[in-house]
Amino acid sequence: MKQQLNVVRTASLGATASAHPQFDTVTVLGAGAWGTALAIAFARAGRTVRLWGRNAEMMGDMARLRRNMAYIPGVLLPDTVIPISDLSAAVDGVDAVFIALPSKGVGAIAxxxxxxxxxxxPVISCAKGLDPETEELLTDRIQSAIPQARAMFLSGPSFAAEVARGEPTSVVIAGEGELAAEMAASLTSDSFHVEPVEDLIGAQIGGIMKNVIAIACGVADGLGHGSNTRASILARGLEEAASLADALGGxxxxxxxxxxxxxxxxxxxxxQSRNYSYGRALADPAAPLTATTFEGADSVAKVCAVMTAQGVSAPIACAVDAMLKRDLTPEAMVASLFRSVTAARTPEATQ
Known part of the structure; x- marks a missing residue:
């Protein structure tokens, strides 16, 4: 396993404002809950959306019924969402591509x-993890695979079902400043607010780390600990994430x-959080668990290795990694978090 993260700044490609497309037609790759919710949200913002899924029968049913019966059956697809199963046709000529697949599939589809x-x-990662083979940030993996594109990242507190229902939601789109601002304006609607940010590294570290910290919080709750415990883990997890973002240039x-x-x-x-529910089920086997993909579990070993290589204090990430490797019990994992001390960060580190 590589012991440090390969962070590459996305090239500007010599672009100017006049080179920015208008984003009238966009593609969402991945017709699961998240991809479908994004397609619905973008359509509400006035975009024409090609929604791609690899299962031709499922996509045909979606086009006929105007619903994703497998993931979000209670919400009709807007007329401007076009289900499609031909990958090349889905991407050809569109103004932007959103990859809404688990992180382990982003590189292959790119x-x-x-x-x-x-x-x-723009080719936008909507997944929260590292590339499993190269251990790169996903935007770096996309940029390597598609050098003529501009890699970006979309993230935020956004359960798919709530986005699809039109519950007010805020997310960020990270990338080159003017491009991010234009993308945000094109995708924002009354119920889906998109905020532009330039910090590709920090935004992605936030998404990666929240999955790991959610497992720890789920374990604590599954063991019957109270709100104090969860809040402490959450706050210290944010500190870990901030330290890693600083170390990697975010x-x-x-x-x-x-x-x-x-x-x-x-x-x-x-x-509703997959990773929180996964952690809770690890501590309490009677807790309900229906999901099968857990980005935090897939990423935590790489995250712990990267933080160790960068000299960043990682008591939560490495304790979760040890627990998943069965080197710690859930009880011992939580107890270890209250014996460790996160190194103080200097004011300069936050500037």
């Missing part, structure tokens, strides 16, 4: 669509917004 993405088109300040504190508050307190 490789497949590389020749179909038009020059300067900004701790980014984590004070919806991409950090907001996402943590949601993922660490609500049973």
């Amino acid at each position: 490789d497949k669509i590389a020749s179909d993405v038009k020059p300067l088109a 900004s701790a300040h980014t984590l004070l917004g919806v991409a950090g504190a907001g996402d943590l508050a949601l993922a660490c307190t609500d049973p």
